[in-house]
Amino acid sequence: MILRLLLAAALIFSPASGFASPAPPAPAPAQITREQAVAMLLGFNETGINLAARDLSVRPGNDFNLYANGAWMRFIRVSGGAQEFSYSIQAQLNEDVEAQVRAIVENPAGDPAAQQISELYRGFMDTATIERLGVTPLRPYFDRIARIRNRADLLKTFSENGYNMPFSIGVIPDPGNPTRHIVAIGQAGTLMPTRDYYLREGPEFDRYRAAYRSYVTQLLQLAGIDGAPAKAEAIFGLERRLAEAHWPPERSRDVSQSMNRMTVAELQRLAPEFDWPNTLRLLQMGDVDTLLVGETTAIQAAGRLLDEVPLDTWKAWLTFHFIDAFAPYMSSQFDRAAFTFHNQVLNGMNQPHERWRRGVQLADGALGEAVGRIYMARHFPNESKRVVEEMIGNLRGAFAERLRRIDWMDAPTRAEALAKLEAFGARVGGPERTIDYARLRLDRADMVGNIMRLGDFNFAREIARLREPVDRNLWDMTAQTVGASYNVLTNQITFPAGILQRPLFHPTYDAAVNYGRIGAAIGHELGHGFDDQGRRFDGVGRLRDWWTPAAAQRFHERAEQLGRQFATYEPVPGFRVNAEATMGENIGDLGGLEIAYEAYRRHVAQHGEPAVVGGLTGDQRFFLSYAQTWASYIGNTLMQSIVLTDEHAPPAYRVNGIVRNMDAWYRAFDVKPGDALYLPPEQRVRIW
Template sequence: PDLDRRRIADRREQRLQLLLVGRGVDLREIGLERCGAGAKQFGDLYASFMDEAAIERAGAAPLKPYFAKIDAATDKQKLQTLFSTVGYASPVEVGQLPDPADPKRYAVAAGQGSLGMGGRDYYLEQGAKYDTFRTAYRAYVEKMLTLSGVADASARADRIVALETAMAKVQWSPVQSRDLQAMLKPMDAAGRKALAPDFDWPLLLSTAGYAQFPVVYMTNSTALTELGKIFAATPVSTWQDWMKFRLASASAGALPKAFDQATFDFYGKTLADQPEQRARWKRGIALVNGTMGEAVGEVYVKRHYPPESEAKMGELIANLRAAYKERITANSWMDGATKTQALAKLAAFDPRIGHPVKYIDYSSLNVVRGDPVGNAMRAGEFQHQLDLSRLGKPVDRTLWGMTPQTVNAYYDPLNNQITFPAAILQPPYFDPKADAAVNYGAIGAIIGHEMGHGFDDQGSQFSATGKFENWWTPAARTAFTQRTAALSKQFDAYEPIPGVRVKGALTLGENIGDLGGVETAYAAYQKYQAEHGKAPVIGGLTGDQRFFLAYAQAWQAKLREGAARARLLTDPHSPPFYRVNGIVRNVDAWYTAFGVKPGDALYLAPGDRVHIW
């Protein structure tokens, strides 16, 4: 068994050692001259992380310059300056995005910050399991403070956990944060001050580089009000302790083994049920990939991305778009006016395949061999400065939100783009030489899924140009909501872990994407057969059976209970098992393909099956 994994799944097993290192091998031995301009940075990042002897000798000293800045924040104004400085924890966060009111330009948003234990439910849920988590977390906080050389660690840990618990109580839940009407609230300076007067918004925004924006989207609005009250009521010293702990925790992998082991023991063993930590060389690869992802991606594309994959993928996308058009046109519950807008949005989809047209230039990223903590801080600042450099210019639609070597895909509602990185164009998702049934059932359903996000409960609130605006008639929206509510209710009934159910409202958007993706991919596959002839029986399986099996195999995975619990609390995706069985039981063609009858475990009466797109 993979004892160092939280989740076992083919889609996550694509290894970057093909690009960077083999086990225990110096980077130079795989020919860094072929890795382009980032070769030395690759090597220095990796070597700094892998030099455990040097890390042990340094002890907690690498934290000292950052702790000194925290110690110097002796009042609430200075604290807020650090809150908006890259690398330091904050109860509120600010960042940029395409403006929902005009996606051609950038805007700024403010919202609630993160918590050390992860989702708010870890602090709030009742039961012995969560009591165990909270007890272990408090011990972890104390240990990290002790290792960092902070005096009176026990009392400080109590105050830190109490602070985070107070913040958790007022934060919005993941379900609340999916409500775009509530989240996207633009406010001017007067509105921000009225909403959360305990924060110095001009200071927070100017420190982050956003002083020039008169209007800011205040997401999690009521949470910001309450977090401001907590900020005002909490002593400066407690905020300093909290920031030190969060920094030490985030830096643990670059610190001596005692830090690293304590962090794994809590987040890996206790929360995720992971028996063993991943080998350090594997984590080193992940570090390089996470820090210089597009530089790694450029190498990946040169070595592992055949041009024929892009051409075949383009053909599949065109076929799925045509099938979606037919299904929207034939839709029985949507009126003509809304259909016209939906078809315009579908036609405006901008598909991107493989890799960006230009890669991020990392030449100005200062990687210092022997300074892994500093490298992480500088990498964060590099990305922030890169983001700031784009302000004042039209939104760059060539930017990618994933690297080419990422085995995934995504839809961006503000740009109306669907993106398929190079790494997903391989088995079990895609093979240009594979049986059509398999490609349509796997990558076809994923293409349909991403298209479906343009018409899910969130994506449907953005127009063809990416603007956040209503293009639905009231009758069409009501009919849509009735169907999505039925799907949400189905998923609410699933209980992967005793006492922990799937949250239908949290996973609704992904479930809509999955259902629409499968049904549209199947329709496209039927059209393919009409043009190319009926699929043969292969291995005793019909084409339709292979289609659904390919869909199931694409999501085949096994999660440890702790990792599954974390996903159920915070992840908008349903567990893989229910992404398959919870979806296909709504698809009429699946019943025909496998002869599913009343009394079978997954059988749903025709009237109980949900069909949206």
């Protein structure tokens, strides 16, 4: 599982959690040139607003997202022609950051880890060696699987680096005592994104399932595995049975159900087939006495499948998942097959990124903190940090003021909420202390070995943390990440240098724009500490119910009201937004914009009402800048994937679904009854 996390980090540049949604893939140059996209997408004036992106034929109150971004969306769609693709302002920023990181990766001189960065990147770029080796690097691992003779052998193989497991396992801060770590276990074992891909009815899902069977067959055949079609059917059947037991996303994110403290003996009674005392010993976790268990019934069902499913099917399942994990680092046949299924079939991407971009993503994901040390020195001025930290102070003050005056929260709950807000920490730019990669050996002629050694390195770090107190100075993302996050177990927000640059932020931008864009992001992350799940944790990150029943009920009523709004949104016919699964992010978006607007008005009170610029008042620029943060054009295939897998709502609803609940937006754009987004005041959701 540690290796699988590493591979995911290497292949996905921006995090799936936090303020930024995963950036859709950029279109191919044949569809639209980068210069054209930049000219249109980044046509910002001196305040940070892109006036050319607007569609002035659209009334703001009818579709604020189209008003703010419609001309840009039309340009991207027409330029893309008939092929399906996706693009966004965050995809553009990712490209810019990748170009910055490429310069570091190709010339990392001056950093102690320069040799490792160079070896990993150049090894990935050495396609001649990769082609010559073919499937040979995987054969020793196939032989290891072939030697499995019984369930004990299977369990031992699960514990070895590189092999998949039907459960996830890792080390996190303990929600019962966030100063120490705990082993956390959850459901796993399927390759397609969610259980819906295996179980949901409809032609789209029939297509996904057929493509998956073909992909499994193709990889097994490329690897020279006998009986590939029959084994593919058996593998799919096993994963379908796992998916039947898996919890849906809305249940998994409910901490009242998914954080279950168990002793090893209790876990053994739940799923004895896994022989937990021995499995934990093999994973170097044998001295733990208490664990945090997630989807209990799914893990129990996976245990039963160890006995019910033939051993040969489990061996075929291990073989396929091993090939799939390493396919991007193998010869072109494996690489193309993996791209076709993962990127084209599941996400609608037309063609792979250039090899250098993928190599940069790999080096950045695997050795990100070494890259980040250089990135900070080259690309993050002190003035940016000063302005962002000042904004965080203003947002903290604005949130505290709102907490003091909201009428639905009673005094005991208010006191606890203010204490939690006071205790939260903010990290800006990059970590002060970074990972030491000196003991990591990489060889440009051995890509599979490199990935294995990276897995060993990260696993050793994971195990070491289990025996150490929680270090609040460790970051969960690198300095160059285009994203932001809130960690509920440490009560900290993180804003890396990567996201703190044009077009999302600049210290010289108009205050209205910075508060509407990065200010809303800061408010969003702050708000995660008080969303429907984050509110269950206290100021030190402990899972503790600090709400009175009356205050909790009033919060729940407001969250449900917001959920009812989002449950009506259907970006693709048959694919409606999952209001429960996206609840935390929707609350974060609404609360973040509310808090950011309050902070902006505090700024105005201190510095005076801003001038009208480009025909736009300060308040109009505030809301327009927020909407332009989510400028996106998304093809239907990726949109379906977002609806099914992303904890965020699609970008258009992060705009229209949020502003329609804010009184200040109505005033700024003269939104009236009869406008499509108009809500009567009593129907507008006001949480913070």
